[in-house]
Amino acid sequence: SSELTQPPSVSVSPGQTARITCSGxxxxxxxxxxxxxxxxxxxVLVIYEDDKRPSGIPERFSGSSSGTVASLTISGAQVExxxxxxxxxxxxxxxxxxxxxxxxxxxxL
Amino acid sequence: xxxxxxxxxxxxxxxxxxxxxxxxxxxxITTINYYWxxxxxxxxxxxxxxxxxxxxxxxxxxPSLKSRLTMSVDxxxxxxxxxxxxxxxxxxxxxYCARLSxxxxxxxxxxxxxxxxxxxxxx
Numbered sequence: 722s723s724e725l726t727q728p729p730s731v732s733v734s735p736g737q738t739a740r741i742t743c744s745g746x747x748x749x750x751x752x753x754x755x756x757x758x759x760x761x762x763x764x765v766l767v768i769y770e771d772d773k774r775p776s777g778i779p780e781r782f783s784g785s786s787s788g789t790v791a792s793l794t795i796s797g798a799q800v801e802x803x804x805x806x807x808x809x810x811x812x813x814x815x816x817x818x819x820x821x822x823x824x825x826x827x828x829x830l
Numbered sequence: 831x832x833x834x835x836x837x838x839x840x841x842x843x844x845x846x847x848x849x850x851x852x853x854x855x856x857x858x859i860t861t862i863n864y865y866w867x868x869x870x871x872x873x874x875x876x877x878x879x880x881x882x883x884x885x886x887x888x889x890x891x892x893p894s895l896k897s898r899l900t901m902s903v904d905x906x907x908x909x910x911x912x913x914x915x916x917x918x919x920x921x922x923x924x925x926y927c928a929r930l931s932x933x934x935x936x937x938x939x940x941x942x943x944x945x946x947x948x949x950x951x952x953x
Contacts, residue, residue: 752934754937763943764940766941769939815893817890818890821869
């Protein structure tokens with residue numbers, strides 16, 4: 722199976738911009754999704770189909786994708802954005818299988 | 831608003847079968863628009879895709895779990911289930927059920943998640 726690669730951690734000061742990348746062989750052909758998971762809670766979808774934001778997700782969350790790299794950007798990060806963020810897409814070696822990235826811990830301080 | 835609720839034993843002995851059920855609060859389990867999936871998360875670790883099932887019983891499993899995994903659906907009860915056999919301590923995790931929606935590139939992604947249930951494998 723293939724993998725999605727994310728940096729283990731990203732730190733950002735409140736009000737600054739955090740950017741998380743996700744690399745994967747399937748991403749040129751398949752959409753990326755992003756999930757936010759706060760401590761002790763279930764994951765929440767924050768970006769779908771590379772760059773779309775579900776209802777109720779703040780505008781400071783945005784997504785993009787180019788080639789084998791998808792990105793999640795938090796513009797003007799807030800303390801409440803501190804969480805683990807996971808990307809998700811297709812396994813390039815088996816299109817019926819889906820995979821999560823290892824997760825990126827975003828610290829806002 | 832859709833609600834998904836996982837239920838089942840919180841403790842399973844090694845070598846036995848882990849069985850969980852997810853109850854769906856609306857009637858969307860009978861529609862053609864969604865798959866229904868399971869995802870797990872070992873304590874302190876990342877998310878792992880387990881598998882998905884369609885309302886008609888079609889299934890797709892994570893290849894790494896396929897030999898031990900069975901999923902089923904009961905549309906009359908608005909439920910779908912997971913059975914994982916021959917469990918070991920490595921199967922200890924929070925298990926989430928989710929509703930999956932497709933996109934134009936046939937990526938089936940979880941849009942709604944249950945709250946999760948911790949299952950510990952221990953004697």
